[in-house]
Amino acid sequence: MEAVQPTPIPASDIYVNIGASWVDSAYYCDFLGEKLGIPRYYLKGLKITFNRYDGSWEVERSDDVRKYAGIKATEVYGTHRANAFRIFEDCLNQRDTTICDTVQTADGQKKYVVNQSETLSARERQHKMQDEFRDWIFSTPERREDLERTYNRLFNQIRLPKFDGSHLKFPNMNPYIQLYPHQVNAVQRILTNGSTLDPHRVGYGKTFTIVAAIMKLRQYGLAKKPMIVVPNHLIGQWSGEFRQLYANAKLLIAEKEDLEQSRRKIFVSKAAMGDWDAIIIAQSAFAKIPVSKERQRRKIEQEIEDIENSIRDRKEKYDHTSVKNLERIKKSREAALKRLMDDKTKDTVVFCDLATPKQTFESYECGKNFDAYNELKCKLIEKGIPQEQIAYIHEAKKDNEKLNLFNKVKGNVL
Structure with missing residues (x-):
């Protein structure tokens, strides 16, 4: 087992930017405190928290922290319109700092206009902070070793398998076409893993790979009616290449018109009753097949339950700001659930109807x-x-x- 363990990735190969969620927030506090000259004793008044539900960061500071930051927060690492704390929070959230002025229009309405000079000045400070963080983060042996361990523990625990499809046989395939080794290996990977990304370049035969994998899945009983969703203009190409590889394949081709209201029931009947090797459907047609309202309801209710659990956790930690943000998200999901439940329209066809x-x-x-x-x-x-x-x-x-x-x-x- 030790021989096949992944080789540890050194710090020199690890890129850490401000806002990486795997980095302990204490390091972000240390960096900001050090750059702003805040005594370590007062660092307890600087709080940086990560909301794992919506992926946002928030920076809070006490009056003592703001006082000791002084000119460094408003001139060195920030401006008078955007202090260092706001700029660092924007860095954490991968957001460009933008300064806007409020102007009044002719009809008396307020309008926000970007202040170009102030925005440019703030973004210069933002780039300065990002550059100095990258130099700082691995500058001490203790911090470097800790981050190396954390990174490898989280992201370097998987040894990618090698797939060998040389043993595969493809009955009923066009005998004049021979798949390349990288194609049969990709088929073996699909058979083994199920969900698979095939990142081969243009011209490497991805279509034949997918077609061969579909027919093997059908042969092994691992798939009943595979559906291929393709861009609208590639419907003819996919059906042609499918038949080029398997001339006798039973295909159901669903174009945009087949999902029009007047023809949906016919398409569903064909999909449900036929023993198809594959259903090839245009992307625009696929987009018209909704998920059932029951499934949507369960998903939204699960999201609300997750948010409520996060709110309880944050309340226990007296994190009132995060609680407020989570309650806002919860309110929006509850509104979405209400709209779904109030919608009395009946779907003509839902995804579950397609012969599952x-x-x-x-x-x-x-x-x-x-x-x-x-x-x-x-x-x-x-x-x-x-x-x-x-x-x-x-x-x-x-x-x-x-x-x-x-x-x-x-x-x-x-």
């Missing part, structure tokens, strides 16, 4: 609408695995719950 597997184990809490996780759970139960021994990582909401789940997996409990 039927649920047969309702006694095991399998819903009426297709859900990939419930479908898998039902099949595991069908094979005799107790329901209490089946769990998904997304069901664990907090870090301690996820750790507990991993421990149960290691202990063969799940």
Whole structure:
């Protein structure tokens, strides 16, 4: 196992910019305090917090911190219109500092106009702060070693597998076409991983790779009716190349017109009743197939529950500013849920209607609408695995719950 562990990435190969969420906020406090000349004793009045729900940073400082920062906050690392604390917060949030003036229009309305000279001056200070942070972050051995350990622990724990598809056979494929090694290896990767990014360059045969993978998935029973979503102008090209590789493939081609209201039911009937090797659908047509309202409702309700858990955590830490921001986000999601529930229009077709597997184990809490996780759970139960021994990582909401789940997996409990 030691021989295949990833080689540790040194600090010289790690790029750290202000706002990297994996960096301890204490380091950001140390940097800002050091540059502004704030005594370490008063640094407890400088608070930098990261909201993991919306990915935003916030900088708060006490009167003592502001007093000791003095001229460095308004001239060296900031301006009188944008002090160093605001500029650093903009850096944390990957936001360009912009200074606006309020002017009154002829009709008496207020209008915000960008002050070009003040904005340029503020952004110069912003670039200065970013450059000095990159020089500072690895300047001490202790900090460098700690950040190296953190980075490698978080981002260098996976040894990428190598896939060999040389053993694969492709029955019924055009005998005059021979796939290249990188293509059959990519097919093996798709068969193994499922969700796969194929980053091969133009001309490397990505279309044939995907077509061959689809037919192997069908052959192995891992896919029933694969759907290929392509740009509108590539519908003909994809169907042509699919048949070039597999002349007898049964394809359903769905163009923009097939999802018009008058023809949707016909398309759904064809998709549901036919045993298709693949459904090729135009991107604009695919965009017209909504997710069911029930699934949207569950997703929004889960988001609201996550926000409420974050609010409780922040209240325990007396982080009132983050609580206020989270409550604002919660209010917007609740408004979205209300709009969804008030919408009485009925979708003619939803994604679940396109011949997804039927649920047969309702006694095991399998819903009426297709859900990939419930479908898998039902099949595991069908094979005799107790329901209490089946769990998904997304069901664990907090870090301690996820750790507990991993421990149960290691202990063969799940």
